[in-house]
Amino acid sequence: MTTSIADLRKSYERAELNEDASHAAPLQQFDQWLKEAISAEVPEPNAMTLATVGSDMRPSTRIVLIKGYDERGIVWFTNYESRKGRQLAGNPYAAIQFHWVELERVVRIEGVVEKVSDEESDEYFHSRPLDSRIGAWASPQSQVISGRSVLVANAAKYGAQFMLKPPRPPHWGGYRLKPDQWEFWQGRKSRLHDRLRYRLDGTDWVRERLAP
Template sequence: MNQNIADLRKSYEQDELDEAQSEPDPLAQFEHWLAQALKAELPEPNAMTLATVGAEGRPSTRVVLIKGLDARGIVWYTNYESRKGIELAAHPFAALQFHWVELERVVRIEGRVEKTSAEDSDAYFHSRPLDSRLGAWASPQSRVIPSRTVLVTGAAKAAARFLGQPPRPPHWGGFRLIPERWEFWQGRRSRLHDRLRYTQQPEGGWLRERLAP
């Protein structure tokens, strides 16, 4: 390497985040920041890192795409028999992270996870492009396969079997994370970043607190 990675640094100077600027409800704050990320035309602003925990207590992460957001929580779709699906079935808690590099922002969300309804999963599945719907049948996600031929052959078989109208596979559907804790991070100069944490209260509502960077 021509450059020592320990010497890589960036000064964050685009924006600030204080209590007066932020929304009292974290969902409203997230929607505000997401709208700004969309307006800025960032590459894949809907991409989020999903962290789960396996049977041995070891964490694992992967990038998924947010597909729904409302007062009930944050939704994504996947193969229930994948590694993340199996881990969530055993330990239904997870963490999500959005990193909007160009805006110097990070959002972290933690909470309990549940499956979406079959009706919601059906509706989203049938909104997907045909190739994606066939791929859901073709890919034994997270399993070892001998070659890419397995995927191509599986998609062709699914196309022939369903005549271009594949139903939702029983092993595929949505998950919803029900937030219990949010954190909004805005980069600032001198590494004195702004961090606001929202914690759900037993009596309802959210406690908003500033954290040291």
């Protein structure tokens, strides 16, 4: 018997999100939820969807991994010459989304993106496993290649060239999204979900409830 996609549905009843129990600052709320996702051992709690828009006004998304966060913003690392890197060079505004399915929670973050310092990029790059550091040299990310053999050959080439000490490629480093808007979504019964938005007003965060 085939199940129709339109008939797939779930009742969300795990938790609630209200103003009294939430933090006044969005970073504190995010810190709490991320730690709870890690403690709950949800699959890849650090995975986030990154959305950017190119010069053709077409949005695109991909999964990246958060590598740091503080009052300055959300940090990840990638190839600056990739599709997302080229799009961010032309339009620095982006959106991020975390979806922790098992906890019935979503976090959405919007803001402007900037590159992190060379020192931050160097520090993180040299903390990566050797294969990952070689991979940053081996992959011309987002470019068309003739086959996987290109990657294998490049990895062998740069592995022989750099041995155990590959430097950080000049085209590779970190980005930081500086949030001006956060939204925390908690699934609730009867599709009456909880949505709290924090928007930046000057230097202050304004917390508002949105209808689901």
